[in-house]
Amino acid sequence: MNNEELWQATLGELELSLSRANFTTWFKNTFIAECGEHSIVIGVPNTFTKVWLEKKYHGAILKTLNSIAGSRVTEVIYKVDVRKGAPINTFFLKKELEGDLQPEEPHYDASLETEGGLNKRYVFETFVVGKGNELAFAAFQAAAKDPGRVYNPLFLYGGVGLGKTHLLQALGRAVKEKNPKARVLYVTTEQFTNDYIQAVRNGQAKEFKDNYRNIDVLLIDDIQFISGKEGTQEEFFHTFNALHQANKQIAITSDRPPKSISALEHRLQSRFVWGMTVDISQPDIETRMAILESKCREKNYELTGDIIQFIAASIQNNVRELEGALNKIIAHHQFNNVKPDLSVVRSILSSFSQKPVSTPLTPKRFVTVVADFFSISIDDLTGKRRHKTLVVPRQITMYLMRSMGGLSFPGIGNELGGRDHTTAMHACEKIERELTNNETLRQNVELLKQKLFQST
Ligand code: ADP
Ligand code: MG
Numbered sequence: 001m002n003n004e005e006l007w008q009a010t011l012g013e014l015e016l017s018l019s020r021a022n023f024t025t026w027f028k029n030t031f032i033a034e035c036g037e038h039s040i041v042i043g044v045p046n047t048f049t050k051v052w053l054e055k056k057y058h059g060a061i062l063k064t065l066n067s068i069a070g071s072r073v074t075e076v077i078y079k080v081d082v083r084k085g086a087p088i089n090t091f092f093l094k095k096e097l098e099g100d101l102q103p104e105e106p107h108y109d110a111s112l113e114t115e116g117g118l119n120k121r122y123v124f125e126t127f128v129v130g131k132g133n134e135l136a137f138a139a140f141q142a143a144a145k146d147p148g149r150v151y152n153p154l155f156l157y158g159g160v161g162l163g164k165t166h167l168l169q170a171l172g173r174a175v176k177e178k179n180p181k182a183r184v185l186y187v188t189t190e191q192f193t194n195d196y197i198q199a200v201r202n203g204q205a206k207e208f209k210d211n212y213r214n215i216d217v218l219l220i221d222d223i224q225f226i227s228g229k230e231g232t233q234e235e236f237f238h239t240f241n242a243l244h245q246a247n248k249q250i251a252i253t254s255d256r257p258p259k260s261i262s263a264l265e266h267r268l269q270s271r272f273v274w275g276m277t278v279d280i281s282q283p284d285i286e287t288r289m290a291i292l293e294s295k296c297r298e299k300n301y302e303l304t305g306d307i308i309q310f311i312a313a314s315i316q317n318n319v320r321e322l323e324g325a326l327n328k329i330i331a332h333h334q335f336n337n338v339k340p341d342l343s344v345v346r347s348i349l350s351s352f353s354q355k356p357v358s359t360p361l362t363p364k365r366f367v368t369v370v371a372d373f374f375s376i377s378i379d380d381l382t383g384k385r386r387h388k389t390l391v392v393p394r395q396i397t398m399y400l401m402r403s404m405g406g407l408s409f410p411g412i413g414n415e416l417g418g419r420d421h422t423t424a425m426h427a428c429e430k431i432e433r434e435l436t437n438n439e440t441l442r443q444n445v446e447l448l449k450q451k452l453f454q455s456t
Contacts, residue, residue, distance in 0.1 A: 001068075001069075003031075003032040003035050004031075004032070006032060006035070006065070006068060006069060007030075007031055007032045009068045010061070010064050010065055010068055011027060013064045013067070013068070014027065014057075014060060014061070014064055017060065019451075022447065025447070025450070026049055026052055026053060026056075026057065028045075029044070029045040029049075030042055030043060030044050030045075030049070030053075031043045033079060033081050037072070038072060038073060038074045038075060039073070039074065039075035039076070039077065040065060040073055040075070040076050040077070041076075041077045041078075041079050042061070042076060042077070042078050042079070043079055043080075043081035044078050044079065044080055044081065045080070045081075046080060047080055049078075050078045050079070050080055051439065052443060053078050054078055055440075058076065061076055062076050118169050118172050118173050118176070118184070118186055119169055122165065122166045122167075122168075122169035122170050122173065123169075123170050123173050123174070124137075124140075124141060124144070124170045124174060126166075126294070126298070127163065127166055127167065127170060128283075128287060128290045128291045128294050129287075130283050130284060130286060130287025130290060130291075131283065131284045131286075131287060132162075132280065132281045132282055132283040132284060132287060133162070133163060133280045133281075133283060133287070135278050135279075136156055136158075136163075136167060136278045136279070136280040137167065139151055139154060139156075139276055139278045140154065140156070140167045140168075140170065140171045140251070141174075143171055143249060143251060144170070144171045144174035144175055144178075147175050147182075147216065147217055147248075147249035148216075148217075148247040148248050148249040149247065150276075151275045151276035152244060152247070152249055152250060152274075152275045153240075153244070153249075153250040153251060153252055153271070153272060153274060153275045153276075154171075154249070154250070154251040154252070154275055154276050154278070155251075155252045155253075155254070155258065155272050155273065155275065155276065155277045155278070156168070156251070156252070156253045156254075156277075156278050156279070156280060157253065157254045157255065157256055157257050157258075157277070157278075157279050157280070158255070158279050158280035158281060159255065159280075159281075159282070159317065159318070160255065160318060160320075161317075161318035161319050161320035161321060162280045162281070162282065162283075162318070162319060163280060163319055164221070164253040164280060165221055165253065167253075167280075168186065168219045168221055168251055168253050169186055169219065171217070171219065171249075171251055172184040172185075172186050172217055172219050175216070175217050175249070182216045182217060183214065183215040183216045183217070184215070184216065184217040184219070185212075185215045185217070185218055185219065186219040186221065187218075187219070187220060187221070188220075188221045188222055188225075189220060189221065189222050189223050189224075189225040189226050190222070190225055192220065192226075192232065192236065193225070193226070193229055193232045195208060196208060196231070196232055196235050197231075197232075197435075197436050198436075200231075201436050201437075208235075209235075209238070209239070212239045213239060213242040213243065215243070215248065216248050216249065217248065217249045217250075217251070218239070218243055218248065218249070218250050218251070219251050220236075220250070220251070220252045220253070221253050222253060222254065222255065223252050223253065223254045223261070223272075224254045224255050224256060224261050225403075225404075226261075226264065226268075227261050227262055227263045227264055227403065227404070227406045228262075228263040228402045228403040228404075228406055228428075229403060229432075230265075233264070233265050233268055234265075236268065237265070237267060237268055237271075240268070240271055241271075244271075244274075250275075252272060257277065257279070258272040258273055258277070261406070262405075262406025262407075263402065263406040264406075282316060282317045283319065285309075285312050285313060285316075288312035288315070288316070288319075288322060289308050289309060289312040291319060291322060292308045292311055292312055292322060292326060293308060295322075295323055295326055296308075296326070299326070299330065301326075301330050303326075303329070306342065307329075307340075307341075307342060307345050310342060310345060310346070310349075311325055311326070311329075311345065311349065314349050315349070325348070325349055328348050329345060329348055332344065332348055361404060361405050361452060363401060363405070363407065363411075363415040365452065366397055366400050366401050366404075366405060366415075366452070367381060367382060367397060367415065367416075369448060369451050369452055370393055370396060370397045370400070370448060371393070373393075373444070373447070373448055373451065374389075374393040376389070376390060376393060381393055381394055381397065381416075382394075382415075382416050382417040383417055384417065392441075394416060394427070395427035395428075395430060395431050396431060396441075396444065396445060396448065397416065398412050398416060398424045398427040398428055398431075399427060399428050399431035399432065399445070400445070400448060400449070400452065401415065402424070402428045403428075404449065404452060408421075409421040409422075409424040409425045409428075410424075412424040412428075431445075
């Protein structure tokens with residue numbers, strides 16, 4: 001067994017005992033870098049992963065390696081290794097091909113990233129226009145033709161997987177194509193927030209301001225995540241004003257209209273609707289069929305008309321899932337070497353049941369997810385006991401309710417066993433403060449967010 005095979009087999013085992021989000025997050029870009037008689041070096045993409053594997057998964061990794069390699073491994077070392085030509089983890093490649101790893105929201109594919117955070121695939125030319133998205137498409141094209149002049153800001157909102165990020169990036173790319181010198185920046189709201197926090201922490205607030213105020217086109221994705229982050233909102237407000245006054249184009253996406261973003265400062269909310277607000281909704285069946293045909297052409301794959309119609313009729317509310325289904329069908333064809341007929345397609349698609357893409361973030365859901373994550377009972381989480389193992393999860397719950405759910409402080413106190421609103425306020429401030437210098441806390445909060453995004 002070579003290194004590659006050993007690691008594939010190990011991942012196969014580990015996958016069974018971990019949640020998908022955990023498994024993907026921590027093992028995706030790993031490989032065996034060196035393999036000695038008794039010791040193995042695992043290459044990992046960053047320090048974040050290294051620390052996490054050492055802390056959380058070392059035991060499981062060692063045990064699994066030994067069960068496969070025949071109990072000879074006594075030492076496992078994790079090393080950050082990002083050299084060019086590091087082996088690609090084919091385990092994940094294959095899964096992606098099988099359509100088995102649906103990207104999770106928020107989806108950010110760093111491997112496809114190019115200058116200014118733009119992804120090559122997201123251009124106007126590959127966007128299929130139809131009922132549901134034609135207005136949004138037209139608005140973004142107009143803004144690309146005359147940035148900063150016609151629609152400023154341009155605010156696009158709509159559900160998950162409907163093409164918001166695609167249009168936002170297409171705008172940036174089109175501007176760049178016409179004017180290669182234009183400074184175009186695409187950032188997710190999370191990146192903006194993190195950049196800002198880092199800058200403040202490192203005493204580089206001025207550089208941050210200069211950077212962000214010195215661009216021609218600012219593309220901000222998923223602004224709903226700014227909810228409840230007061231410091232970031234303040235900074236964004238000033239960035240917005242500076243750019244807007246200088247007639248620089250600002251385009252913003254969100255999963256909901258500005259007035260529904262809770263815990264959003266009024267002055268920001270009112271600025272968001274200064275220019276043009278458009279929404280994007282589910283494509284109708286003709287558009288879904290056209291999207292499938294276009295993706296088939298892109299992938300150089302042929303499907304009969306009735307299969308295309310069948311897929312388009314089965315998957316209605318998310319273009320990303322439409323693509324996932326197609327990938328799954330293609331992979332099925334490749335692995336079995338038979339062209340799938342309607343009955344095969346039907347069974348492949350049965351896994352794409354019409355469940356909601358994400359479960360609504362009710363107060364109860366925060367409580368359930370956090371309790372489950374820390375393996376404590378809901379009663380303990382919302383109860384009166386003040387043991388450290390309960391207090392921190394409790395504070396995290398409050399923080400998440402505030403930052404993701406936009407609940408009011410009295411509302412949060414109420415949900416967590418009738419606590420006072422000042423308790424909720426202090427908890428949120430404390431977690432926010434600690435997030436910048438407590439790596440474990442940050443990782444836990446990240447994972448919890450991922451879990452909250454998943455559908456149940
Ligand atoms: P959102 O940001 O709204 O969640 P994305 O922009 O990430 O959605 O779109 C999800 C996937 O679906 C992307 O791969 C995107 O290219 C594709 N997609 C969405 N709408 C269209 C469309 N009208 N034509 C072609 N591809 C689309
Ligand atoms: Mg998006």
